[in-house]
Amino acid sequence: MPIHEKNLVDKDRLLVKEEAKLDGLDVSGQWSTFIEQRILGDYSTDVLDAVASTPAGKTIVNCWQCGTCTAGCCMHTDFGLREFNPRYFIYLAQKGAEDELKKYAPVIWRCVTCNKCVERCPKGVRVEEVVHSIEGYMRSKGWMGDTPASRWDEAFVKNTLQTGVLDELALTRSYVSREKLAEFNNRFMLRMALKLVRTGRIRTGPLRHRVKGWEKVRDVAKEILEGGGEG
Amino acid sequence: MSSPRILVVGGGPAGLSAAWDLAEAGANVVLVEEEGFLGGTPKKLHYSLIAPDLKPVQEVLDPLVRRVEQSGVEVMLNSEVASFKGSGDGFHVEVRRKGGSLESHVFDSVIAATGFAHWDPHKKYEYGYGVYPDVLDFKDFERMLSEDNLRRPSNGETPKRIAWLLCVGSRDKQVGKFYCCRMGCVVSIKQAMEVRQKHPEIDTYVYYMDIRTYGFWEDKVYWRSMEEFNVKFVRGRIGSINRGEDGRLVAMAEDTILQRPTEVPFDMLVLATGMEASRGTVEFAKLAGLELEEHGFIKPLQSDSLPVHTTVEGIFVAGTATGPKAIPDSVSEGSAAAMKALNFARRKAVAERQQTR
Ligand code: SF4
Ligand code: SF4
Ligand code: SF4
Numbered sequence: 001m002p003i004h005e006k007n008l009v010d011k012d013r014l015l016v017k018e019e020a021k022l023d024g025l026d027v028s029g030q031w032s033t034f035i036e037q038r039i040l041g042d043y044s045t046d047v048l049d050a051v052a053s054t055p056a057g058k059t060i061v062n063c064w065q066c067g068t069c070t071a072g073c074c075m076h077t078d079f080g081l082r083e084f085n086p087r088y089f090i091y092l093a094q095k096g097a098e099d100e101l102k103k104y105a106p107v108i109w110r111c112v113t114c115n116k117c118v119e120r121c122p123k124g125v126r127v128e129e130v131v132h133s134i135e136g137y138m139r140s141k142g143w144m145g146d147t148p149a150s151r152w153d154e155a156f157v158k159n160t161l162q163t164g165v166l167d168e169l170a171l172t173r174s175y176v177s178r179e180k181l182a183e184f185n186n187r188f189m190l191r192m193a194l195k196l197v198r199t200g201r202i203r204t205g206p207l208r209h210r211v212k213g214w215e216k217v218r219d220v221a222k223e224i225l226e227g228g229g230e231g
Numbered sequence: 232m233s234s235p236r237i238l239v240v241g242g243g244p245a246g247l248s249a250a251w252d253l254a255e256a257g258a259n260v261v262l263v264e265e266e267g268f269l270g271g272t273p274k275k276l277h278y279s280l281i282a283p284d285l286k287p288v289q290e291v292l293d294p295l296v297r298r299v300e301q302s303g304v305e306v307m308l309n310s311e312v313a314s315f316k317g318s319g320d321g322f323h324v325e326v327r328r329k330g331g332s333l334e335s336h337v338f339d340s341v342i343a344a345t346g347f348a349h350w351d352p353h354k355k356y357e358y359g360y361g362v363y364p365d366v367l368d369f370k371d372f373e374r375m376l377s378e379d380n381l382r383r384p385s386n387g388e389t390p391k392r393i394a395w396l397l398c399v400g401s402r403d404k405q406v407g408k409f410y411c412c413r414m415g416c417v418v419s420i421k422q423a424m425e426v427r428q429k430h431p432e433i434d435t436y437v438y439y440m441d442i443r444t445y446g447f448w449e450d451k452v453y454w455r456s457m458e459e460f461n462v463k464f465v466r467g468r469i470g471s472i473n474r475g476e477d478g479r480l481v482a483m484a485e486d487t488i489l490q491r492p493t494e495v496p497f498d499m500l501v502l503a504t505g506m507e508a509s510r511g512t513v514e515f516a517k518l519a520g521l522e523l524e525e526h527g528f529i530k531p532l533q534s535d536s537l538p539v540h541t542t543v544e545g546i547f548v549a550g551t552a553t554g555p556k557a558i559p560d561s562v563s564e565g566s567a568a569a570m571k572a573l574n575f576a577r578r579k580a581v582a583e584r585q586q587t588r
Contacts, residue, residue: 038491038492039491039492039493040486040491040494041493043436043463043465043493048461062454064464088488091489092489095463095489123454
């Protein structure tokens, strides 16, 4: 049926069939518009159970929704990304509101790991880790692919697994070339690298630090990582 | 000087505590209890575990009862105060035993420990108490837990999901109850923990406006319920309960954090029924001429500095007769009232002696 004042309804809840025929009568377009209901018909423990079972996500059950984390979250406040709200992500996961959670796939990876939230949460929620665990759940569901942040994590792990100590220069180089970050052009990179090497703050290539007997540790680390020990 | 004679009305936690202290101090104590046993409402309604230590109710009450029984208190069970008159030489009281016989006594001072009753949830018709068998109140559910018989009354099956609704008959202008029951939060959360401890497969949700687990109940009960037992909390007051097609209950509420209307199915709903003055409290107040305060409880002479004095000299009050209270608070007030009642009786004896000299 035609619906007036569509502007009052969330766009994603308006369902319009472009072509519809009823008993030979053309009822396309606005004649077959429906509004999806807003009522939530159930709570589910699926997300919570999945998140709480990861080492990173187990403190999710502690959260009582006070908002202290979001109040200091630089993404939410300073950067001003309204949609990035760790408190709300946690609630959606706690109540299994998957439809709503899905909508945040474009932003949930934006955490900059400043850990202010972890320092401030009165209930001991490891907020930053929990948010990452929720993100992991969303990825496992296929709601989001890899993101600049997940590619960074991947490059980071790969780099660290080599000798047990991070080679920052190699990491930045591989990441920058992969992401094609215009700001990090060759000149900029070279100047930064020279400064860092000269001041001994970075060791790369043959000078790179190593962990003794790393090969043995690496196998264990790999096993853990592959076993889904997210975080 | 002969021992003071003191009447304690009510054999719950407050009355037991008062009677024991008075007997220890050498008074002649008569304890009048309308039921056929001591222990009061927690015993009568078969409460299960008592917060915060989750101790079975008998472990809390039995020592109180035993002390009174062994201390020489004259316990009158199945009895009630039939008439009450205060005059210069003391309080003239007639006690009626069930079955008829009246006994007359004279007391120097009196303690009212006449207690509370749970609010009757029938009055909140939109929750369907008495209509849907799976909607229970505190007393129904405590009994179920203490008998370890957790089943849906409608079909005898073990529930998969249980909801609690806080503040039923409390903080509600619609039913004329403006005060907080002080117990509803902690008891509900405790019940949810008890369920999860015995049946980890049952999912539990508490619908709340505020969580008022004051003092040490915060971490020992509220936090623990979330962190150890994964009890879930929904901020919003259920508007009504409907019956779903499959015979389950459907809770119509707003999830105020999601800002969405919700219709969530549950197998059982427990209503956190509030506290109001018991019939015994109201009747005794009337007999003894005690003033009631605006919520219908006995009015303390000064709610801040004289909390166990009533508006009548020589009559004292302890426990839930003056408002919602936890068992330890009632026990403390029993002791406080005992001290005041004893002092009053002693002063009176001294005054009498000086007059007759
Ligand atoms: S600060 Fe902690 S308890 Fe508060 S909303 Fe954030 S995660 Fe939850
Ligand atoms: S660690 Fe992430 S979620 Fe926490 S405050 Fe920083 S940006 Fe926000
Ligand atoms: S103690 Fe809790 S359930 Fe009882 S009235 Fe207060 S807030 Fe409501």
